[in-house]
Amino acid sequence: MQLTTDNASDPAADYLIAPDPTAPRLTRRVAGHDEHGQPVEIAVVEERPLTIFLNAREIVTAMTIGDYPDYLALGFLKNQGMLSGADDVVGVDYDADIDTVVVRTASQTTYEEKLEKKTRTSGCAVGTVFGDMMEGLEGLTLPATPVRSSWLYALAHKINRTPSLYLEAGAIHGTVLCRGDRPLVYMEDVGRHNAVDKVAGWMLAEGVDPADKILYTTGRLTSEMVIKTAQMGIPTLASRSGFTAWGVEIAQEVGLTLIGRMKGQRFTCLSGEDRLVRDMDPAHAPREDRKHRRKGGEG
DSSP states (O other), X not given: OOOOOOOTTOTTTTOSBOOOTTOTTTEEEEEEEOTTSOEEEEEEEOOEEEEEEETTEEEEEEEEOOSSHHHHHHXXXXXXXXXXXXXXXXXXXXXXXXXXXXXXXXXXXXXXXXXXXXXXXXXXXXXXXXXXXXXXXXXXXXXXXXXXXXXXXXXXHHHXXXXXXXXXXXXXXXXXXXXXXXXXXXXXXXXXXXXXXXXXXXXXXXXXXXXXXXXXXXXXXXXXXXXXXHHTTOOEEEESSOBOHXXXXXXXXXXXXXXXXXXXXXXXXXXXXXXXXXXXXXXXXXXXXXXXXXXTTOO
């Protein structure tokens, strides 16, 4: 994967995929009034339903901002254990008129009959869980890939300065696939699980090796976020937000490096301390501009 050198003047220049906050379908201008009763007009995030089919079976309707529907469909099905790999996928068809994606496989699967149609909401909680959440983790051990604290500081600094829908309109989550100190693919959506699934779908479509990657998320480090990251084969998960106890427990069981509360010069590691290389004095880490600070408590 060929990457260009870092571009300090344009934080989004070196991404393979970066947010496009100017895309007309992703936000709309809405008029209102501020706390003084004065007229204001702000950008608000759009959300629309996307129905995902696996072959002839309707699987789920997800509320999403509508970008990268093919990656979202692939990633959702992969993270739910419905796709074995990219080789099994023979086609992905998106119909923008009816907001539908059909993922076609070489052979019929049994998963279509196991999952009844449900609606996956845009709220913080994922609206669909397929079978046992722990399915697929039995015997899983992630690669013991080291992660440097200098990478974490560099990633947080660059990601937080990247133009995004969050900075434009808020009310959205971000997930970034990284390698070393370089963010590669930055996805956003109204639900954090959608953002993760888009990254998973891109990785599946491009045949990306997860062993040396870091997944950065703006949401809480819950059990489901840890499980999805582990099932994707990514050995490190980091967030500005906090942890849940079950998320930490699962991370420790599968050997996932779990880093949260990553704000400015601070972070907390609750799993994988032996794989964390502290190669930078926190005092030398780049400081955050107040303009680019994101609340760490958002789910």
